[in-house]
Amino acid sequence: MITSSLKQTPLHAMHVSTGGRMIDFGGWDMPVQYPLGTVQEHLHTRTHAGLFDVSHMGEFDVRGSEAIPFVNRLVSNDASKLVDGQAQYSALTTPQGTVVDDLLVYRFSEDHLLLVVNASTTEKDWDWIISHKRDEQVELRNASSEYCQIALQGPDALRILQTLTDTSLDEIKYYHFRRGEVDGVSAIISRTGYTGEDGFEVYAAPNAAEQLWKRILDAGNYGAPEGVTPCGLAARNTLRLEAAMALYGHEIDDNTTLLEANLGWICKLNKGDFIGRERLAAQKEEGVKRKLIGFEMTDRGIARDGQAVFVGGSQVGLVTSGSPAPFLRKNIGLAYVPIEYANVNQEIKIDVRGRAVDARIVPVPFYKRDRKVNS
Amino acid sequence: MANVPEKLNYSKDHEWIKVEGETGTVGITDHAQHALGDVVYVELPKVGDKFEAHEAFGSVESVKAVSELFSPVSGEVIEVNESLQDEPEKVNTDPYGEAWMIRIRVGSAGEVDSLLTSAEYEDYLKAETE
Numbered sequence: 001m002i003t004s005s006l007k008q009t010p011l012h013a014m015h016v017s018t019g020g021r022m023i024d025f026g027g028w029d030m031p032v033q034y035p036l037g038t039v040q041e042h043l044h045t046r047t048h049a050g051l052f053d054v055s056h057m058g059e060f061d062v063r064g065s066e067a068i069p070f071v072n073r074l075v076s077n078d079a080s081k082l083v084d085g086q087a088q089y090s091a092l093t094t095p096q097g098t099v100v101d102d103l104l105v106y107r108f109s110e111d112h113l114l115l116v117v118n119a120s121t122t123e124k125d126w127d128w129i130i131s132h133k134r135d136e137q138v139e140l141r142n143a144s145s146e147y148c149q150i151a152l153q154g155p156d157a158l159r160i161l162q163t164l165t166d167t168s169l170d171e172i173k174y175y176h177f178r179r180g181e182v183d184g185v186s187a188i189i190s191r192t193g194y195t196g197e198d199g200f201e202v203y204a205a206p207n208a209a210e211q212l213w214k215r216i217l218d219a220g221n222y223g224a225p226e227g228v229t230p231c232g233l234a235a236r237n238t239l240r241l242e243a244a245m246a247l248y249g250h251e252i253d254d255n256t257t258l259l260e261a262n263l264g265w266i267c268k269l270n271k272g273d274f275i276g277r278e279r280l281a282a283q284k285e286e287g288v289k290r291k292l293i294g295f296e297m298t299d300r301g302i303a304r305d306g307q308a309v310f311v312g313g314s315q316v317g318l319v320t321s322g323s324p325a326p327f328l329r330k331n332i333g334l335a336y337v338p339i340e341y342a343n344v345n346q347e348i349k350i351d352v353r354g355r356a357v358d359a360r361i362v363p364v365p366f367y368k369r370d371r372k373v374n375s
Numbered sequence: 376m377a378n379v380p381e382k383l384n385y386s387k388d389h390e391w392i393k394v395e396g397e398t399g400t401v402g403i404t405d406h407a408q409h410a411l412g413d414v415v416y417v418e419l420p421k422v423g424d425k426f427e428a429h430e431a432f433g434s435v436e437s438v439k440a441v442s443e444l445f446s447p448v449s450g451e452v453i454e455v456n457e458s459l460q461d462e463p464e465k466v467n468t469d470p471y472g473e474a475w476m477i478r479i480r481v482g483s484a485g486e487v488d489s490l491l492t493s494a495e496y497e498d499y500l501k502a503e504t505e
Contacts, residue, residue, distance in 0.1 A: 021412075032439065033412055033439075037412055037413045038412055038413055038437070038438040038439060039413040039415070039438060040413075042438075234412075234438055234439045238438060300416075300418075300460075301416075301418075302415070302416055302436050302441075304441065323438060323439075324415045324416070324436075324438050326415075326438065331416075353434075353441070
């Protein structure tokens, strides 16, 4: 065995003992899949429920009378629009309008927010936030080690989690949260996720992680054909890709602007000044020169991250994420292309290891669930 | 642990070959399919293509990864398992049976002798995981 310096979540031993295949993910030793396999984990989450360890995500606690103005100066969405118990998808932006990271902003109260950021960028984000603090009345704390985070996603998520809590889950609207107890453990119960399904993300103390994990699996009849299943990072990736949700380091990074990434809806250019606002406003005025599009392969072949996109024999862009889509049973991907080609039904070719394979631009998201309630 | 049938020969690239007369049937091992995970796509050569030993003759893809297929010996492709186009998952369920990939006319018997026996391949797998 090679001794590794990889970081571990509080569920690491649990993953290993239940057959999780562990890989290095941004410096974390994380399960890429369980014995059931990525395809079944993915399908289970679409049709029943999947359980994900996302404890590696970073959490920053922001307190003080100027918590909201401070955060609002650093992010693109409008944190002043949040009410207590609401969460908001947002981004930390550079002066160029590109992306330091995407994140969730949770509002407990007017003077208390929680920022939830990506695992592999936690340290960079923390440094960024600290270095951009001026004289605002805020107290910042990197609280990443104070939380485990477990995501229960899928059409059965609410029913399963409800058996473990007195909090009325159907009263929590999408992108809202409550503090409550899950199996007697004090937790933040948030109706959010990264799969395109209904579901919840539960934040609690790290020493409660194993208890919550086991109890949710038990409550969801893990092992039964229609029960919950633990899912690895590979299924998390294919689920978010079918839902066309951006992944930092792929669709968004410090070379792509939010407008290019179709994230104009989290750019509130009229909310007041924030880092990158000027550049984003100018880019909106000029129009973007390239845009993120979704495509599906129309010939045999699977596009992969980093492969070149061709139109009429010339390379025009790169695939940011490419994969089989287990639920849709298609091979799909996201790519940046010049704006003149960014139209649905545009024929493109993907260079799949030397072979030019036909593909077509399609509308995104590739997958959209039926939203019967809480839309 | 991985299933390693006795009567086959193995390459260090995790392919197996079953030689009957001049014909060699080639596929990937149980260990290889397990390491890959759910196989969703198999790309195979055409009948008549010729390959050297250890040359890539195709690829097999899981949701997460692409893995090249290497010919254990030199030879000419005489048959391709077309059924894997529609049912790539057979690579996971029956790697030594229904999921054979190509049949080749073996160029040299000496190359087969230089491959691993089942016992040697098992030792090789053990060494790899330690």
